[in-house]
Amino acid sequence: MKIRCMHNSLRLRLQKSDLTILQKTNNVSENIIFGPNQVLTYQLQMADSLDHPEAQYQQNTITVRVPTPIVETWVDTTQVSIKAHLPLSANNTEGTNQLHLLIEKDFPCQHQEESGFADTFFELVNDEDNE
Numbered sequence: 001m002k003i004r005c006m007h008n009s010l011r012l013r014l015q016k017s018d019l020t021i022l023q024k025t026n027n028v029s030e031n032i033i034f035g036p037n038q039v040l041t042y043q044l045q046m047a048d049s050l051d052h053p054e055a056q057y058q059q060n061t062i063t064v065r066v067p068t069p070i071v072e073t074w075v076d077t078t079q080v081s082i083k084a085h086l087p088l089s090a091n092n093t094e095g096t097n098q099l100h101l102l103i104e105k106d107f108p109c110q111h112q113e114e115s116g117f118a119d120t121f122f123e124l125v126n127d128e129d130n131e
Helices: 016-025 068-076 114-119
Strands: 002-006 009-014 027-035 038-047 054-058 061-067 081-087 098-105
Touching: 009 016, 009 038, 009 061, 016 027, 016 068, 038 068, 061 068, 061 098, 068 081
Parallel strands: 009 098, 038 061
Antiparallel strands: 002 009, 027 038, 054 061, 081 098
């Protein structure tokens, strides 16, 4: 799973193997180690108790939770992404009122060797019906 943060947006890109783990355990996570006792964890979780996606940052961990039915539809179809605009609290000092969340199936990079394609969603690259 890859993460990209830009301005007030968060994007997660998952490979096929990530989706397999998510389906089996309801959670997939990665760590970025910056040094001793300096680890950033980011994770995607399926949640039966939610009506809409949510994201939080606590104790060096970014957790994105998505309702199980939304994840199941996304995993089982050619749908490429899950999008959400999450409202932020009114006392937000950054002047923004939303966190833009995008969770995507990972496509192969054009410069990647063919051996790396197997764990990406290369078959959806030219499918215009999967937005």
